[in-house]
Amino acid sequence: MVNITPVKRKRPTMYDVARLAGVSQPTVSRVLNHTEASALISDETRQRVLAAVEELGYRPNTVARSLRTQRTQTIAMLIADISNGFYHPMARAVQDVARQYDYEVLLSNSDHVYENEHHFCEIVLSRPVDGVIMVPIHLTTEDLGRYVEQTHIPFVVLAEQIDHPNIDVVYVDDEKATYDAIRWLITEGGHQKIGYVGVPDFYPPGPRRRQGLERALKDSGLSLDPRFMFEGDFTLESGKRAAHAMMQVGELPTAVYVINDLMAIGVILALQEAGYSVPGDVAVLGFDDIPEATIVRPTLSTIAQDPRDIGLKLATALFERLENPEIKERRVFQSSCRLIVREST
Amino acid sequence: MVNITPVKRKRPTMYDVARLAGVSQPTVSRVLNHTEASALISDETRQRVLAAVEELGYRPNTVARSLRTQRTQTIAMLIADISNGFYHPMARAVQDVARQYDYEVLLSNSDHVYENEHHFCEIVLSRPVDGVIMVPIHLTTEDLGRYVEQTHIPFVVLAEQIDHPNIDVVYVDDEKATYDAIRWLITEGGHQKIGYVGVPDFYPPGPRRRQGLERALKDSGLSLDPRFMFEGDFTLESGKRAAHAMMQVGELPTAVYVINDLMAIGVILALQEAGYSVPGDVAVLGFDDIPEATIVRPTLSTIAQDPRDIGLKLATALFERLENPEIKERRVFQSSCRLIVREST
DNA sequence: CGAATGTCTGTATTCGAATGCATAAAAAGG
DNA sequence: CCTTTTTATGCATTCGAATACAGACATTCG
Numbered sequence: 001m002v003n004i005t006p007v008k009r010k011r012p013t014m015y016d017v018a019r020l021a022g023v024s025q026p027t028v029s030r031v032l033n034h035t036e037a038s039a040l041i042s043d044e045t046r047q048r049v050l051a052a053v054e055e056l057g058y059r060p061n062t063v064a065r066s067l068r069t070q071r072t073q074t075i076a077m078l079i080a081d082i083s084n085g086f087y088h089p090m091a092r093a094v095q096d097v098a099r100q101y102d103y104e105v106l107l108s109n110s111d112h113v114y115e116n117e118h119h120f121c122e123i124v125l126s127r128p129v130d131g132v133i134m135v136p137i138h139l140t141t142e143d144l145g146r147y148v149e150q151t152h153i154p155f156v157v158l159a160e161q162i163d164h165p166n167i168d169v170v171y172v173d174d175e176k177a178t179y180d181a182i183r184w185l186i187t188e189g190g191h192q193k194i195g196y197v198g199v200p201d202f203y204p205p206g207p208r209r210r211q212g213l214e215r216a217l218k219d220s221g222l223s224l225d226p227r228f229m230f231e232g233d234f235t236l237e238s239g240k241r242a243a244h245a246m247m248q249v250g251e252l253p254t255a256v257y258v259i260n261d262l263m264a265i266g267v268i269l270a271l272q273e274a275g276y277s278v279p280g281d282v283a284v285l286g287f288d289d290i291p292e293a294t295i296v297r298p299t300l301s302t303i304a305q306d307p308r309d310i311g312l313k314l315a316t317a318l319f320e321r322l323e324n325p326e327i328k329e330r331r332v333f334q335s336s337c338r339l340i341v342r343e344s345t
Numbered sequence: 346m347v348n349i350t351p352v353k354r355k356r357p358t359m360y361d362v363a364r365l366a367g368v369s370q371p372t373v374s375r376v377l378n379h380t381e382a383s384a385l386i387s388d389e390t391r392q393r394v395l396a397a398v399e400e401l402g403y404r405p406n407t408v409a410r411s412l413r414t415q416r417t418q419t420i421a422m423l424i425a426d427i428s429n430g431f432y433h434p435m436a437r438a439v440q441d442v443a444r445q446y447d448y449e450v451l452l453s454n455s456d457h458v459y460e461n462e463h464h465f466c467e468i469v470l471s472r473p474v475d476g477v478i479m480v481p482i483h484l485t486t487e488d489l490g491r492y493v494e495q496t497h498i499p500f501v502v503l504a505e506q507i508d509h510p511n512i513d514v515v516y517v518d519d520e521k522a523t524y525d526a527i528r529w530l531i532t533e534g535g536h537q538k539i540g541y542v543g544v545p546d547f548y549p550p551g552p553r554r555r556q557g558l559e560r561a562l563k564d565s566g567l568s569l570d571p572r573f574m575f576e577g578d579f580t581l582e583s584g585k586r587a588a589h590a591m592m593q594v595g596e597l598p599t600a601v602y603v604i605n606d607l608m609a610i611g612v613i614l615a616l617q618e619a620g621y622s623v624p625g626d627v628a629v630l631g632f633d634d635i636p637e638a639t640i641v642r643p644t645l646s647t648i649a650q651d652p653r654d655i656g657l658k659l660a661t662a663l664f665e666r667l668e669n670p671e672i673k674e675r676r677v678f679q680s681s682c683r684l685i686v687r688e689s690t
Numbered sequence: 691c692g693a694a695t696g697t698c699t700g701t702a703t704t705c706g707a708a709t710g711c712a713t714a715a716a717a718a719g720g
Numbered sequence: 721c722c723t724t725t726t727t728a729t730g731c732a733t734t735c736g737a738a739t740a741c742a743g744a745c746a747t748t749c750g
Contacts, residue, residue, distance in 0.1 A: 062472045064706030066408045067735050088428045107452040127407045409736030
């Protein structure tokens with residue numbers, strides 16, 4: 001039996017194209033790129049080159065180009081949790097903008113884990129990307145500063161707490177949004193005993209949202225009853241655990257503010273499983289407006305962020321910096337929230 | 346005012362390290378890599394080099410390395426819908442395996458759109474990656490074959506219908522899983538009139554799941570009533586639309602098999618909004634077991650895929666091919682499903 | 691003690707495309 | 721008709737790391 005091994009042709013290079021077209025390699029480069037020199041190429045040569053490109057199915061080798069130009073046409077993006085629906089429109093928006101600029105996005109996921117955030121930055125150091133968008137949960141300004149200085153590429157983060165001249169910041173004004181929503185709960189809903197399910201303070205949104213709550217309570221002459229304060233870790237399960245703890249207190253608040261929807265849904269489910277009615281016994285207010293918020297019954301009232309807007313702001317800021325390297329000061333962009341009243345309040 | 350511009354130091358290269366250590370650039374390369382030549386480096390030189398690396402904070406430049414070695418240590422992965430929870434564990438599993446092999450994953454998202462699938466492949470052609478994992482919804486064997494031949498890199502797909510010697514296939518035996526689940530619905534649940542919410546036939550899972558249903562009905566002496574067949578597009582909204590159409594028929598089936606959970610949830614919500622009870626009036630069976638399945642009330646009975654297992658199989662197959670380029674025939678891996686009975690049936 | 695072997699390191703080249711510089715041919719100007 | 725300018729293209733080099741090959745020196749052996 002004859003072993004007909006198909007010739008494993010190597011990918012054609014510019015040099016191959018040049019030979020076929022009877023020109024030099026740089027000429028091919030000039031035809032395919034839009035530098036000023038490329039305007040000078042004669043029509044006839046151009047046609048021959050393009051025909052050769054077509055015939056060989058030539059594709060430029062991005063690696064070689066990157067090495068020469070020192071640009072990779074790639075940005076890296078780190079989100080905190082791929083399972084969290086909040087990040088999907090954000091990632092999509094970034095990819096949409098990137099595509100307009102002919103950039104690719106290297107998407108990663110930290111799962112809120114400190115080591116993963118570092119690992120991502122390490123990757124960014126050795127795998128040259130042109131810019132970085134990230135959602136740092138644990139990394140501090142110092143950590144990021146060190147990376148930024150080593151890479152000399154622009155960073156844009158979704159994190160108010162980062163304060164570094166070479167890092168732009170997008171953040172959500174959740175303190176104010178929380179304040180407004182709680183004031184509404186008090187004035188419109190008549191709630192006086194409001195519980196709180198948050199996260200440990202080292203998670204960035206924790207303190208801001210709690211402060212919004214506390215400010216609203218204070219301005220209404222109320223205060224946060226420590227018995228009704230619980231901590232979770234963003235997951236639905238931890239929301240359930242918080243609700244169980246709450247039901248152990250011996251008394252229930254008339255409303256609970258839960259700092260993300262997933263935990264809020266956990267709270268609703270746990271309360272219902274224990275025989276309580278939402279919002280009859282306890283009203284529940286979430287934060288995020290994830291798709292699941294309209295799947296639970298009662299549907300979840302929540303403070304909606306606009307993740308697509310956040311993504312657009314992140315990407316726009318980054319590409320502005322990529323195009324204007326002279327930008328040298330921290331810029332801050334704010335994305336707003338709005339209260340969506342559904343059935344759970 | 347003096348303008349103190351910080352010296353924008355360029356990233357150090359191997360050459361810089363070499364100069365500082367008083368050796369040649371290749372020596373640095375040998376110290377940092379584990380080729381056979383690197384064993385011969387004297388301890389003293391090695392220490393000097395490592396000290397220089399440390400002092401300069403040197404990181405190898407991946408682009409240069411890739412150009413020389415013709416390997417990028419990167420694989421590309423295309424999923425069909427980033428919002429679909431089914432894909433998250435799959436992507437995670439792939440990333441976990443990739444990390445073991447010291448590879449990065451370039452993650453993309455087609456949103457079920459034909460052009461995006463092509464765009465992804467085009468990217469793969471020019472941006473050298475070492476391997477590809479994808480979920481092709483629209484691309485045919487011919488489309489993929491063309492790309493595979495141009496790139497000479499291994500592809501692994503989650504799609505039974507692709508049949509090409511250089512493409513490994515992972516698939517879910519959903520025909521059989523559907524068959525078993527429907528038989529169970531009939532024998533245990535006593536259902537005789539079973540409706541169906543599917544997707545157009547050009548979506549791969551459509552035909553297989555319908556065939557499983559039809560075979561089960563046939564083997565029970567039943568058949569699929571065309572009045573109870575509906576088509577959606579995987580979204581919750583389209584599930585709602587299907588349910589509304591179903592309620593127009595004038596008669597309801599006693600059970601509906603919906604080919605994905607998101608649509609199944611839409612069916613449940615629409616039925617409830619119209620005042621029907623699930624499973625009292627209509628039982629609903631989904632497919633996928635996404636997190637939302639335990640959030641709806643009643644919780645959704647469904648056929649669970651094991652996305653992590655699928656991801657592991659995809660990644661394992663790919664890395665096997667990367668390590669054994671001599672593999673030349675299509676390999677098929679099957680991931681199994683299991684019925685999860687909850688409250689909706 | 692000379693040849694053979696082994697140990698360690700340097701030199702030169704390569705990967706594929708971009709680009710500064712040189713130059714040939716054609717067009718314009720005097 | 722010869723210089724100057726313009727037009728169109730080629731030559732040589734570069735990006736940063738990997739690697740084939742060569743060579744210097746030390747060691748071993750007959």
